[in-house]
Amino acid sequence: METDSNTENNTPRGVHHRISYARSEGGITHTALQTVTPTLGAFQEALSQPPAVGPKDGPYFVRGPLKDGCTTRSDANIAHSELLILDGDRRFDPTIGEIHEGAPPPQETHDALRVLGIPHVLFTTHSHGSEEKGNRHRVVIPTSPMTAEEVPLAAQYVCEQLASQSVHLCNVRENGVMSQPWYLPRRAHANQEYVFLSHLDGAPWAPAAGALTKAVSSVSPPAGVDKTNSKGPKDPDSVAALYTEAHPDARAQIDLLQKHGYELWGVEEINGDPSYRFLCQGSTSGTAGTVLFRHEDGAWLVHSHHGSDPLNAGGKSPRAHDVFSVFTQLEHGGDAKAAIAAARRALDDRPRLRISGGRLDINVSSAVALLADINPPITFARGNALVRVAHTESATTEDGIQVPAGTAAIIPYKQTTLALVLSREIAWEKWTENRGWGPCDACQKVVATLLDGYGLWGDIPKLRGISECPLLRSDGSLHATPGYDSETQLYVEGLSEDIAVPKKVSLADAQAAAEEVFAVFAEFPFEDRDLDRAVLLAYLLTLLLRPLLPTAPLTCVSANAPGTGKGLLVEVSNILVRGVDAALMPPVSGRESEDEMRKRITSMVLQGLTSLNLDNYSKPIAGDSLNALLTTNEWTDRQLGSNTIVKLPVCCTLAATGNNLTVRGDMVRRSLVIKLNAGVEHPERRSFSVKDLPGYVREHRGSLLKALFTILKGYQESRCTNFTDDRLGRFETWSEKVCHPIQWLGLPSPVASQARLRASDPDAENLAALLHAWHTVHSSDWVTVSTLVNTPEGSYNNSGTAKDHTLHDALLEVAGKSRRIENKLLGWYLSRNEGRIADGYKLERRGRQGRKGKHAHEYRVATVSGAPSPAATLREDDS
Numbered sequence: 001m002e003t004d005s006n007t008e009n010n011t012p013r014g015v016h017h018r019i020s021y022a023r024s025e026g027g028i029t030h031t032a033l034q035t036v037t038p039t040l041g042a043f044q045e046a047l048s049q050p051p052a053v054g055p056k057d058g059p060y061f062v063r064g065p066l067k068d069g070c071t072t073r074s075d076a077n078i079a080h081s082e083l084l085i086l087d088g089d090r091r092f093d094p095t096i097g098e099i100h101e102g103a104p105p106p107q108e109t110h111d112a113l114r115v116l117g118i119p120h121v122l123f124t125t126h127s128h129g130s131e132e133k134g135n136r137h138r139v140v141i142p143t144s145p146m147t148a149e150e151v152p153l154a155a156q157y158v159c160e161q162l163a164s165q166s167v168h169l170c171n172v173r174e175n176g177v178m179s180q181p182w183y184l185p186r187r188a189h190a191n192q193e194y195v196f197l198s199h200l201d202g203a204p205w206a207p208a209a210g211a212l213t214k215a216v217s218s219v220s221p222p223a224g225v226d227k228t229n230s231k232g233p234k235d236p237d238s239v240a241a242l243y244t245e246a247h248p249d250a251r252a253q254i255d256l257l258q259k260h261g262y263e264l265w266g267v268e269e270i271n272g273d274p275s276y277r278f279l280c281q282g283s284t285s286g287t288a289g290t291v292l293f294r295h296e297d298g299a300w301l302v303h304s305h306h307g308s309d310p311l312n313a314g315g316k317s318p319r320a321h322d323v324f325s326v327f328t329q330l331e332h333g334g335d336a337k338a339a340i341a342a343a344r345r346a347l348d349d350r351p352r353l354r355i356s357g358g359r360l361d362i363n364v365s366s367a368v369a370l371l372a373d374i375n376p377p378i379t380f381a382r383g384n385a386l387v388r389v390a391h392t393e394s395a396t397t398e399d400g401i402q403v404p405a406g407t408a409a410i411i412p413y414k415q416t417t418l419a420l421v422l423s424r425e426i427a428w429e430k431w432t433e434n435r436g437w438g439p440c441d442a443c444q445k446v447v448a449t450l451l452d453g454y455g456l457w458g459d460i461p462k463l464r465g466i467s468e469c470p471l472l473r474s475d476g477s478l479h480a481t482p483g484y485d486s487e488t489q490l491y492v493e494g495l496s497e498d499i500a501v502p503k504k505v506s507l508a509d510a511q512a513a514a515e516e517v518f519a520v521f522a523e524f525p526f527e528d529r530d531l532d533r534a535v536l537l538a539y540l541l542t543l544l545l546r547p548l549l550p551t552a553p554l555t556c557v558s559a560n561a562p563g564t565g566k567g568l569l570v571e572v573s574n575i576l577v578r579g580v581d582a583a584l585m586p587p588v589s590g591r592e593s594e595d596e597m598r599k600r601i602t603s604m605v606l607q608g609l610t611s612l613n614l615d616n617y618s619k620p621i622a623g624d625s626l627n628a629l630l631t632t633n634e635w636t637d638r639q640l641g642s643n644t645i646v647k648l649p650v651c652c653t654l655a656a657t658g659n660n661l662t663v664r665g666d667m668v669r670r671s672l673v674i675k676l677n678a679g680v681e682h683p684e685r686r687s688f689s690v691k692d693l694p695g696y697v698r699e700h701r702g703s704l705l706k707a708l709f710t711i712l713k714g715y716q717e718s719r720c721t722n723f724t725d726d727r728l729g730r731f732e733t734w735s736e737k738v739c740h741p742i743q744w745l746g747l748p749s750p751v752a753s754q755a756r757l758r759a760s761d762p763d764a765e766n767l768a769a770l771l772h773a774w775h776t777v778h779s780s781d782w783v784t785v786s787t788l789v790n791t792p793e794g795s796y797n798n799s800g801t802a803k804d805h806t807l808h809d810a811l812l813e814v815a816g817k818s819r820r821i822e823n824k825l826l827g828w829y830l831s832r833n834e835g836r837i838a839d840g841y842k843l844e845r846r847g848r849q850g851r852k853g854k855h856a857h858e859y860r861v862a863t864v865s866g867a868p869s870p871a872a873t874l875r876e877d878d879s
Contacts, residue, residue, distance in 0.1 A: 015041030015200055019082050019142050023061040024073070028181055031073040035065040040142055040200050047123050047140075048196045051185035056126040060181040063151070078178040081146045082204070084154050085182055086139040090170040092267040094163070097254040097276055099267060102134020104167050109139060110197040112165035118158065118205050122197040126186050129193050137195065138182065142204040152176025156268060157207055160277070160288060163265045171268035240324040243343040247323045250276065250300050253292050256323075257302070260330045262290060280306040295320075302326050310334070344439070350427040355443050357431070363446050364456065370426050372459035376483040379421065380463035380491075382608075383648045384454045385412040387463060388421070389491045389608075399603035399640070400596070401612070402584040408466045408493050410608030419447045461486060465608050465651030467547040468493040468578035469705060476501070476713045490547050490651075493579070499706045505714030507744070513707035513714075514745055520572065520697060520704065523688050524565050527675035531748050535674045536573070537711075538750035539655065541738045543577040543611060544708055546653045550633035552734045554614075554654045556621075556673040556757070558661035563684025564676045566657040568693065570613050573655075575697045576704050582611040582655065587619065598625040602637040605648050614656035620664040620762050621656055621671075630654065630670045631730040665763040669729065673753045715741035766813050767833060771841035773807040775861040782846065782858040785830065789821045830859050840864055 017040050022033040038046075062073060063083040070077035088103030103109065106122055113120050120141045128136040146154060155175035162169050174180045187194060235241060247253075254276060258264065261281030265288035268275050275293035283289070283306050290304040290311060301320035304311040310329050311321055321329065328339035345352075351370045356362045371379050380387050387410050394405045403409065413421075422428075422442035430440045449456070467490045470480035478501060479485055485492050502509065517540065518533055526532035539555040546552055557566040574582045583604070588596045604612055614621065629635065629650065636647045656663075656671075663671050678686065690696050697704065723743055727735035728751050735751075743749055758764060777791075791808045792800025800808075812819070815826035834845045842862045 015039060015044060017142070017204060019043060019204070020065040021061055021063060021083055022066050022073075022078070023059065024181070025059050027057040028060065032071055033062065033066055033073050033077075037065075044121055044198050044200060047121055047185060048198070050194055051187050053187045053190050053192075056183060056186060056188075058186055059184045061184065062179055062181060064145075064178065073179050073181065075148065075178040078148075081148075081151050081178060082143060084141040084143045084146070084151065084158065084205070085175065085180070086141075086155060086158065086169065087172050087174050088135065088137040088139060088169055089133075089172065090267075092168045092170055092264075092274075092276075094168055094264045095258075097250065097258075097264055097267075099170060099274055100134075101132065103137055103169055105135055106137045106195045106197060108167050109137065109162065109169065110199065112162050112167040113139070113141075114199050115165060116161050118161075119200050119202060120198070120205075121200070122195070123185050124193065124195045126183065126188055128195075130188075140182075142200070144204050144206040148178050151178065154207055156266070159266050159268070168267075170274070171266060173269040173272070239340045239343050239347070242347055243324045243327065244299075244322055246347055248300075250274075250292055250294070253300055253302060253323050253326050256326055256330055257290070257292065263288075280304065280309040282308050284308075345427075348427050350425060352427045352429060354437060355428065355430045355440070360445055360449065363443055364449050364453065365458070367422060367426065367442075367446050367450065368456065368458040368460060371422075372461070374425055377461045378425070379413075379460055380484070381457045381460045382410060382463045383646050384644065386418065386450060386457065386460070387412050387608075388417070389463075389466065398607070400585065400588070400600045401604055401607075401609070402586075403607070403609070404581045404583065406580050407583065407609070408468060408491070410463065410466065410606070412606070413451060415444075415447055415451060418451060419444065422447060462489050463491060463608075464489040464649045465547050466491045466493065466610055468580070468610055469544055470499060470709070471548070472545075472709055472712055474716075476716055478709065488548065499702060499709065501706060501709045501713050505710050505717055507714065507718065510711045510714035510741075511745055513710040514747075516707045517576075517704055520576070520693070521569065523690070524569055525676050525678040525683070527677045531750075531753055532674045532676075534742050534747040535672045535750045535753050536569070537742050537745075537747070538672060538738050539653075539674075540573055540577060540708060541712070541741065542734070543573065543653050544705075544712075545737055546610065547651045549734050549737060551631055551650075551731050552653055552738075553728070553731055554621075554626075554630055554656055554663075554667070554671040556661050556663065556671055557655065557657045557676065558673055559657075559659055559676040559678075559683075561678070561683055562659060563682070564678050565683075566676055567613075567615065569674070569676070570655050570657060572693055572697050574611050575694050576701060577708070578611060579698075579701065581694075582613040582653075583609050584613050584615045586615055587617050589619075594623050594625060597623055598637060599640055601625055601629050601635065602640065602646065604652060605635045605650060606639070606646065609652055611653045612655070614654065617656055617658040617661060620662040620667075621658075622664040622667045622763075626654075627666050627670060660760075662760045662762060663757050664761050668754060668757045668761050668764070671754065671757055672750050673756050675756065711741055711745065715744050718744060720744050764838060766810070767836060767843075768838035768841075770807075770810040770814055771838050771843060771861050773803070773810045775841055775863070776803050777807045778861070780860050780862050782860045784856065784858055785823060785827050788859075789823050789826060791821075827857075831857075834859075837864060 018037050019040060020035060020037045022035045024030050024033050026032070062078060063085055064078045064081040066077055067079045088106075088109065090099055090101060091104050092099050106124060110120075110122050118141060120139050122137055122139050125136045125138055127133045141158065143154070152175065156171055159169055159171040185194065254264070257278050262278035263281075264276060265279050266277045268277065273294040275291055277288035278290040278292070279286070279288045280290050285306075289306045290302065290309060292300060292302050295301050299322055301322055302311055303320045306312055311326065324339070324343065327343065328334060328336055332339040332342065351373065353363070353366050353370060378388060380389075389408060390411050392403050392405055392407050392409060396403050419442045426442070428440050428442055429437045431437055461484055463484075467488075470478045471485065471488060471490065471492060473479060478499060479492060480499060482492055484490075514537065517537070521533075521536060535555065542549070542552045542555070557569055559566045571581045574580065585600060585604075588600070590596075633650055634647060635650050636645065638644070639646050661673070680686065720740070723740055728739070739749055739751060774788075788811055791811060792804040793808045808821070811821050811826065814829050815821055817825060830843065830845070833843055836843055840863060842864050843859065844862055845857050845859050848856055848858050
């Protein structure tokens with residue numbers, strides 16, 4: 001406790017003065033009051049004692065005595081005020097106008113009032129010192145009698161004077177209410193701090209002459225303020241309306257006022273909201289006469305009575321200014337045209353590009369720089385085109401490829417779409433004599449130049465492809481943030497929930513994760529459980545890692561009968577990893593099938609599709625285009641309908657489905673196979689425990705993806721290299737990233753499934769049959785193509801033996817056309833298969849000098865280890 005004393009007799013001056021006020025011994029609901037007239041000394045003594053511990057509600061007092069004949073609490077029943085009371089609950093920051101919970105420290109308030117010569121007592125309240133509320137105190141100032149009209153003015157005046165001493169106490173509505181009940185001190189608990197400070201030196205306080213007259217205009221805007229202004233601009237789409245909408249709170253106006261020299265002096269309440277009082281720069285009255293308040297309709301308005309204030313509209317009906325009006329007056333001297341232009345620029349946070357006449361090069365380079373700076377990026381350079389990433393809104397078919405709805409695709413810009421993006425992302429301006437710099441659409445010359453500007457795209461990010469699942473980094477962390485990843489040059493889709501991969505993964509953890517994935521496919525009838533599950537896991541991991549792999553093999557899913565689930569297996573696998581089914585490519589047939597396949601592949605690569613299913617193929621899968629696609633990391637072709645050559649990275653995982661599916665020739669070493677066999681006549685009639693497997697996988701996709709990443713991370717941490725098999729040729733990285741983790745789990749190598757494909761390869765069967773029949777007829781003798789073409793057929797004459805006829809049929813199978821053996825086809829076939837070994841026979845070739853100096857080739861079939869001898873062959877045929 002602190003009190004100020006008279007230096008002569010140690011008795012505080014003024015303590016013998018009597019004050020009159022009313023009090024109640026009950027709680028807040030007890031409205032019966034009794035007037036008391038203690039001395040200030042007695043009043044001070046009562047408050048100075050450490051208060052009792054108890055609830056907040058209890059005895060209270062009001063600021064003045066009751067009128068004669070009145071006994072209850074109400075404004076009308078209070079005769080006058082003899083106590084000016086300031087409720088210290090909040091403070092404000094004069095630099096930014098923010099209001100904070102908790103009053104200034106009690107000692108600071110006390111010291112400031114002493115300097116100002118205002119007698120008072122100060123005590124802390126029931127909620128003082130709590131973590132949420134901070135300092136809470138009450139200031140009681142004995143005054144000469146004041147009317148109900150003078151009380152709020154006096155409270156405002158004292159708060160204003162405190163602000164001049166850097167004590168920024170918020171003035172609240174309760175400070176001006178005549179019958180406001182004020183609790184006598186109580187503590188919330190025994191250890192709560194109680195602060196009592198007193199300065200009663202002299203007579204009760206009375207404001208200086210004219211002080212309340214000055215304060216009256218700063219407490220609240222006059223009733224005559226034009227309220228129509230608070231409704232804002234009439235046109236809701238006007239610049240003024242948009243500017244006002246963009247600045248809905250008081251912050252913008254506080255900043256503007258302070259920027260132009262207005263000094264924040266106090267915070268009070270008007271219409272139940274905080275209001276802010278400012279002293280205008282150059283004011284001679286010293287009164288904070290500029291008020292920022294919230295109108296009853298929600299708009300923040302500024303009113304000023306300062307004569308020198310540009311915001312003082314004057315007139316019989318003083319006008320309050322909304323935020324745009326304040327912006328116009330203070331920033332632009334009342335020039336509405338200039339304010340609208342500036343507001344339009346302020347509202348537009350896009351980067352600005354001013355078109356330089358006659359300098360297309362500058363305009364293009366500026367547009368490129370601004371496009372490159374957009375974060376996250378939306379425009380990319382891919383090959384010789386500018387592209388964007390979009391999603392199919394519905395299932396589409398383009399160039400023979402069926403793309404499911406929701407698939408992410410890479411779309412080359414057209415002139416209209418690029419112009420739209422440039423206009424949306426960049427604020428274009430051009431100069432005119434009438435209005436100077438003004439807004440305009442994107443320059444069409446710039447748009448056209450950008451589209452055709454390969455090599456001029458500067459720092460526009462390069463795009464390799466799309467990843468529809470998170471990326472596993474080399475350190476074991478996941479990159480799951482949707483958008484462009486500059487490290488891999490991939491656009492990462494946001495189609496998966498947050499995935500938390502364990503920090504440490506053991507082999508047992510990885511095996512458990514694999515079983516979690518396999519459980520989804522538990523009811524598929526795998527022919528060889530371990531091998532087929534290994535190939536399935538290879539397909540899933542390939543889908544997961546394909547954007548980071550240079551090449552990956554084809555995964556075939558073959559069934560012995562329709563309805564076994566081959567298409568469902570591919571669909572579920574894609575939903576698990578990518579969130580959507582694979583795009584479908586039906587079989588192509590006819591004389592131009594190879595050319596059509598090449599066109600479809602080019603279309604697929606241009607779209608950046610990440611998964612393709614060669615659906616329901618009945619003929620052996622082969623062809624130069626597919627072979628090349630699987631073993632190249634960059635596809636080159638002429639774009640359909642133009643002479644433009646495209647050269648693009650390949651990031652697509654291929655699957656194929658079919659009944660008793662086979663591949664032929666070079667496709668065998670580029671493929672894996674899963675075999676399904678339900679062992680029933682009608683596999684489509686089977687019932688399953690999970691009725692909607694795709695829906696189930698969508699629901700649990702996050703945990704299933706986590707399981708796949710757990711396997712990969714476990715293998716990373718194991719640093720295991722104990723694999724005896726060689727990497728699959730042309731798929732070395734895939735072997736390391738996909739096959740080896742599967743073998744680490746204890747499963748067979750997926751490459752082992754190629755033995756199934758070799759056994760059913762029609763090309764291998766045809767070659768073996770030809771070499772066997774050839775060796776039977778010609779042994780290991782050298783012969784020419786012409787000799788072979790003239791092999792007796794047997795169908796049209798009786799020349800030749802049965803062995804000749806068998807050889808003729810074998811030659812017709814590999815080089816026949818219209819039931820005739822074609823010389824050129826046979827020569828091409830033999831050249832292509834030179835050195836091949838089949839069933840213990842090897843095809844060899846040598847050059848020889850033909851007649852008239854022409855160069856020719858001779859061929860023979862030699863036996864290698866394991867081939868039957870010619871004698872044995874003759875004996876078998878003779879029998």
